């Protein structure tokens with residue numbers, strides 16, 4: 018395993034301009050004929066051509082039709098003494114798709130052929146310059162058995178098809194757009210399709226197709242609607258239109274990630290395409306919408322303009338996540354529904370990215386080095402990368418950002434570029450903006466790892482009506498980066514009176530009022546902002562809408578938090594205040610004697626939110642959900658997962674009991690039996706009704722009162738959609754109600770043939786609140802269930818990631834059984850699918866912060882994995898970093 022460094026980037030010694038691929042598809046032995054036109058890079062004359070290859074058998078190499086001598090170095094094929102003019106290179110190889118359990122390159126799934134080439138899968142198909150700055154046009158001929166594989170697809174346009182001898186048929190596809198090889202794709206399988214013709218604003222006609230297995234066609238309508246909406250949004254918002262006559266989505270059930278943006282032929286994990294009311298929840302519907310949009314948006318941000326090298330991954334991922342988040346907000350509609358989406362995104366960021374930034378895998382949005390690039394498809398590159406783009410958007414405004422995007426495409430369409438090129442385009446389109454004025458320091462967001470902490474202190478001078486706000490920032494060291502320079506941090510803010518009034522903002526020395534909302538830019542270690550004509554002592558509402566990915570230490574009193582919770586104009590900060598109130602109580606108990614009785618004021622405030630006449634149900638559900646155990650752990654230097662669990666569960670029970678009548682009211686008010694629609698408003702109602710039901714079942718189970726468990730069972734049986742059915746089942750399972758067992762059995766029997774629903778069945782059991790070790794025991798036993806397999810990533814994740822990543826109290830045990838189980842599974846899965854194993858390996862990232870006896874036991878488990886001689890580079894990199 019070799020460390021690859023960003024600073025070592027050099028342009029390739031050759032360009033590959035055209036690729037003509039022929040596949041003779043056979044699960045055991047597929048023949049690949051690869052005919053390329055290759056052009057020496059005039060700047061590196063005489064250099065050898067080094068082609069990447071992995072797990073493929075080389076049959077022959079021809080240069081301009083003649084056999085040539087070659088050698089192999091490691092996994093590379095090296096050719097020397099090549100012509101100094103463009104030449105033809107033909108390479109024949111074979112591979113064994115059915116043996117490819119890594120799901121990278123060409124593999125089989127349910128009897129069909131599929132590919133996944135990002136990041137380094139193409140080298141598992143043929144020898145190539147497998148790097149994103151080598152862009153070529155492709156012609157692809159597929160040959161396969163006609164009965165077994167009636168559908169033959171590749172990128173671009175279908176130019177020819179026909180039958181061959183021996184029951185075979187063929188198809189020829191031509192993609193006119195030059196692309197890096199990671200965007201190559203093929204599919205040969207027995208699939209059916211939903212299709213639709215559309216005419217865009219630009220007046221062009223396109224054919225949209227979604228390919229799935231027979232039986233899944235009734236789950237494709239939502240994906241198709243989402244695709245159509247995405248196409249319209251990108252045209253309307255950024256003037257970016259679809260550049261292909263045909264756009265295809267294919268669903269496959271064995272897939273390492275969510276989906277893949279191959280040019281014109283997106284390949285999706287079934288989980289992010291298939292959805293109908295009977296089998297998918299509101300969360301699934303939302304995910305399908307955003308992943309379909311994400312992959313579609315990549316057509317411009319990723320495909321038309323791609324990455325120069327893999328260190329620039331966030332160039333396409335951060336930007337495309339930002340775009341899909343904006344799209345989903347626009348789809349949600351109302352101001353409040355947009356805020357709900359923002360809160361959910363921030364919750365994800367805090368749950369996944371903040372811990373990453375505080376642990377051994379901390380890396381900059383644009384990493385400096387890696388061993389296995391697949392390990393860097395992270396929350397930092399994606400979610401924090403999106404926050405960096407969002408900050409640029411905040412600093413230049415919506416219209417400024419649109420101009421910046423236009424300039425980016427004007428400059429770079431058809432190129433492979435860097436994060437610097439993107440930031441430069443946004444800044445250059447907005448001369449005089451805060452971004453343009455501070456571009457170099459702003460770009461530290463790309464270069465430095467770790468989550469900055471911003472401290473705010475305010476003081477009010479009542480005599481002179483002056484409010485002074487001091488903001489300071491500091492950043493802790495991260496691996497390889499002991500010292501950090503200050504960031505440019507946009508702090509969106511306002512001032513709120515105790516009575517809820519929005520205070521007019523006017524900075525000292527400025528004539529103009531800023532209205533009720535402004536963005537302060539913190540760029541020094543410490544800065545003071547003085548507001549004049551402030552009539553009453555205000556509560557500062559800082560970082561509105563979560564305007565920067567930082568930890569804010571505002572040290573608000575309870576009083577101030579209650580003010581913000583009931584009055585802040587910014588819904589995000591209202592939610593934040595509610596979370597902070599809960600967090601303060603949880604932390605007091607965790608640091609104290611492990612118990613706390615919820616105060617009347619907090620309960621009253623929660624009741625007010627729940628019964629509020631104007632707030633949206635979705636927003637109420639977010640406020641009334643306690644911060645997760647993972648988020649609580651983030652606040653502590655020494656983490657005792659059991660203690661956090663005990664405290665949080667206790668608070669939940671108190672909230673369930675004290676608000677009993679209110680939960681009944683909420684259930685009556687918001688549960689519904691009408692026709693299902695996935696829109697934000699209906700989904701919000703379901704979310705709140707299901708939270709109310711869960712609270713009522715929890716309280717009932719604890720008090721041996723069978724009424725609400727009984728009602729939940731009835732709801733579970735009668736539900737007309739998966740959100741409500743799963744909600745009721747989860748209420749029973751999470752309360753450890755007696756009725757949970759029979760309900761789980763019934764659920765399994767009812768959805769036997771629906772793989773994605775069976776995944777939910779595993780996850781539900783593995784994420785139940787731990788109780789006397791029963792949840793862990795059950796999860797471990799489920800490994801033996803006939804439906805369980807490690808070979809399908811969705812299924813493996815549904816049980817193992819659920820247990821090890823999402824259920825701290827079940828996983829972190831004083832007897833270390835969770836860690837032993839984890840180590841065994843990491844090793845076992847590594848032999849099948851290293852990418853998947855490496856994801857699971859990260860479950861113990863934060864081991865150093867664990868209290869004893871967890872810490873020592875965790876280190877032993879990681880060391881046991883690290884001691885295996887035959888580990889993949891992927892897992893080796895994770896455990897090595899963890900132990901460093």
Ligand code: B3K
Nearest residue numbers: 135136274276277278391
């Ligand atoms: N670009 C793909 C990720 C590919 C994963 C490589 N291991 C999905 C996406 O971000 O759209």
Ligand code: ZN
Nearest residue numbers: 311315334337
């Ligand atoms: Zn992406």
